[in-house]
Amino acid sequence: MTRGTGRGGASPAPRSVDVARLAGVSQKTVSRVFNDEQYVSADVRRRVLEAAEELGYRRNNAARALASGRTRSIGVVTLGTALYGPASLLMGVERVVRDTGYALRVVNTMEGDPAGIAGAVDSLLDQGVDGIVVSEPIDELAAGGDTALRVDVPVLVLGAPSPVVAPTVLTAGDGADLMARAATEHLLDLGHATVHHLAGPQAWYAARDRLDGWRTTLTAHGRTVPPVVEGDWSAASGHAAGRELAADGDVTAVFAANDDMAIGLMRALAEAGRRVPHDVSVVGFDDVPVAAYVTPPLTTVPQRFDAVAQEGLKRLVHAIENPDAIPLPASDPPVDLVVRASTAPPPNRTAPVRGRAAASRSRSAAPTAPHANGGRPTPN
């Protein structure tokens, strides 16, 4: 537990020379010890460490950065929301970054922020980071009118193709289209004629990806592609969209681009007297912690934020430390739907329902429908 004593406002912080003097070695040797370089005898190392401990020495990172040209820090550009996706990704990133010995600097972008991602990246560059992570970018670069931002450190983009130009650009977690496919196919397999989509804001790559996956799947199966309803990720927008969808008797299955919207949607359906999953099936995306506990428990596509962050950062750090090596290849995590109680076969396979509530009230009114897990929530 080496821990600074905190000089009580008095004497200035000790420097490596002070440690060197006390240990009877040169400054360079102190540097060697603290950088874990080789060629330091066990005895000298011990003496240096003791001297440092005694003085309460901690090395000055600014001086280190200035002399070495590296800050040993990684910057993250993330969206200024507490949305489950971005927040989880950020936490995952922090964890891995710390493990790799880098410091983390964070800059937010807000939707509608004029400076946008370019401004955020720019400010990180000002701070002198060694690498940059752009998490879940939305595209507003076009609005800037400026040419695409050029960056001279490696960049990792999470959940999207890259919005910047850099010598090394890596991506991870951009397989949302495949996951959307799994969701859509699940509903088709249950017998639904087609699947409606409650999309996320189309400025987000992540939202477009999910929409693409959904559309492609329907087309591949020869189904009609119904008009898209767009939300803003919030439960409130899902609720608003749900009122529209509830009014359309043809809607028997909806794939929502995230769980929050799915929850708002289910609420609107309930208010309109359309039961989930009996009349309408709903699939979400993310697997937020409450998903298993809403009514009915939500079938959804879990995202593996930790895995994505870890995988991506491993490659980013590799790129930072081996500028001339070939970047490590990406490997996307597998897709697996979590089936709970918000999905079921359509109300009437042969005669599509027209108007609301035709031939319903037949099955149990309990919100937890029959399924693999019998309506019992699945903690995850």
Next chain:
Amino acid sequence: MTRGTGRGGASPAPRSVDVARLAGVSQKTVSRVFNDEQYVSADVRRRVLEAAEELGYRRNNAARALASGRTRSIGVVTLGTALYGPASLLMGVERVVRDTGYALRVVNTMEGDPAGIAGAVDSLLDQGVDGIVVSEPIDELAAGGDTALRVDVPVLVLGAPSPVVAPTVLTAGDGADLMARAATEHLLDLGHATVHHLAGPQAWYAARDRLDGWRTTLTAHGRTVPPVVEGDWSAASGHAAGRELAADGDVTAVFAANDDMAIGLMRALAEAGRRVPHDVSVVGFDDVPVAAYVTPPLTTVPQRFDAVAQEGLKRLVHAIENPDAIPLPASDPPVDLVVRASTAPPPNRTAPVRGRAAASRSRSAAPTAPHANGGRPTPN
């Protein structure tokens, strides 16, 4: 839109001397311009800015920090979770920090992390931050066995009393007990004989605060204080606790320490055949975005994360920049409950219910109970 051109791997980054030479001034003058110091003629300023633009100059922060002894950065210690509270607070902090011109460094602590908060603070100190924000600390310092960590920069603690010793320690957002009181009194006002509490993990100051507020309120009203059930903030733990509470026919009102647990709790009650709010009223805490859209819409105590972060940081920055001045006073934001449809008078005022479901089925089975907002979700 001053933006680095990104030298294509070739020429080294321009320094302030280069700019000075091109502008025909001294290095110091360039420094003056970039630091917005006074005593620079408009003409010289313009020439310097042009030269800088032309060269794609951006100043070196490491050198700046080394020369000035200040990093112009603030460190945040936060919990490594995507929990709504901590995540929202972090986002709020980032927003304000950026506005004040400081950079943000983030370090997580995980529950059960041996190094804990002390280790996190220590690593920020290593990075040379000018101030530290500790968000929603849990207490594990005792476990370290070490004396309390001493820090020589100002510290702002969010949502708790301070776990560290520093020359300046500020706190903000630690009024959870008052908010818990509002929740408890709301239920008593509805006529409930007493209120049960589904608490958060007691290692968290925030959880203990809410529990204290609840207990104090019951005592002040002369009510019996029922045994506490403890969860871990998750909907899953709320669900588990809910099974217990549902089995106890005396339970007519529960105050949960956060919304996620309240949602899990409501699910468990529904599964047990106890209707919310008809048989049991539930109040949450936080006002997460989905709270208005679960079934039934949840009555809860909203937290004003942005206000807390803003208020706290204003004071922290003041303390950093005026080390010898008296710290600015705290001002806690007001409390206001959001009443939705998960609370109602107890099922039978005069004869307490024994066993389950006595005298129920009387009111509408619709989950949205009668209330100010008529069961219509209130977007926030």
Next chain:
DNA sequence: TTGAAAGCGCTAACAT
């Protein structure tokens, strides 16, 4: 209003 000189505390390169 501007400039010259002297470090800030470390690491890099080259001895030894």
Next chain:
DNA sequence: ATGTTAGCGCTTTCAA
């Protein structure tokens, strides 16, 4: 295995 010598690019004196 250890020491010496130069800077890294800026801000801080102090002069002018």
